[in-house]
Amino acid sequence: MVLYFIKAILIGLAASIPLGPLGIVCIQKTLSKGRWAGFAVGLGSSLADTFYATIALLSVSFISEFLNRNNDWVMLIGGIIILIIGLQIAFKNPIKDLRRPNAGSFSSRHFQEVGRGLLMTITNPGALVLMLGLFAFFHLDLGDSYKTVDVLVVLAGIFLGTAAWWFLLSSGISLFRKRFQLRQMLIINRISGAMIALLGLASLAEGLAQLIFHQSLI
Numbered sequence: 001m002v003l004y005f006i007k008a009i010l011i012g013l014a015a016s017i018p019l020g021p022l023g024i025v026c027i028q029k030t031l032s033k034g035r036w037a038g039f040a041v042g043l044g045s046s047l048a049d050t051f052y053a054t055i056a057l058l059s060v061s062f063i064s065e066f067l068n069r070n071n072d073w074v075m076l077i078g079g080i081i082i083l084i085i086g087l088q089i090a091f092k093n094p095i096k097d098l099r100r101p102n103a104g105s106f107s108s109r110h111f112q113e114v115g116r117g118l119l120m121t122i123t124n125p126g127a128l129v130l131m132l133g134l135f136a137f138f139h140l141d142l143g144d145s146y147k148t149v150d151v152l153v154v155l156a157g158i159f160l161g162t163a164a165w166w167f168l169l170s171s172g173i174s175l176f177r178k179r180f181q182l183r184q185m186l187i188i189n190r191i192s193g194a195m196i197a198l199l200g201l202a203s204l205a206e207g208l209a210q211l212i213f214h215q216s217l218i
Helices: 002-016 021-033 035-058 061-069 071-090 094-099 110-122 126-137 148-174 182-217
Strands: none
Touching: 002 035, 002 126, 002 148, 021 035, 021 071, 021 110, 021 148, 021 182, 035 110, 035 126, 035 148, 071 110, 071 182
């Protein structure tokens, strides 16, 4: 059981370290709103990763087949969501966030960031593919005679691993937050928002291309 837990933590870390659109959002939110806002975005991703880990661990064929069968629509919708988030960040004024007072270490407004991270990750079918690959790489297989407690231990380890990475990233970035001037923050918002929007546009275009290709075969 201890070995399962250690492997699960490593899988969680490996699944989160690649800095995709969510990593950019985490960094941007940390710089504009503080460590807990950046961590909240990552926490939403941790919840989505744990959901995909459940599918990978239990081989929930229905959901897996649904995602594979509707990959084009998932890519299209996910691309639109990421594009909208990118544009929101690019055109948002970070000065308002900096002047807004903090209410506690993890106030209710951060739950919006949790939802943002959850939505960005859950609409990315690549997260499931990555999770399946990591399970195979780390040889984490509970077999057919697994116990419920084993499943819970693995899922807890994956959630802990992913959450630990986002906490370390947001905490590390927050150390440099006070060194940025307001003008630099505005530039960072523009650049990070544009990068996220371009990634969303690429996902949208790929989903649209797959959809058109599939329709032409019918």
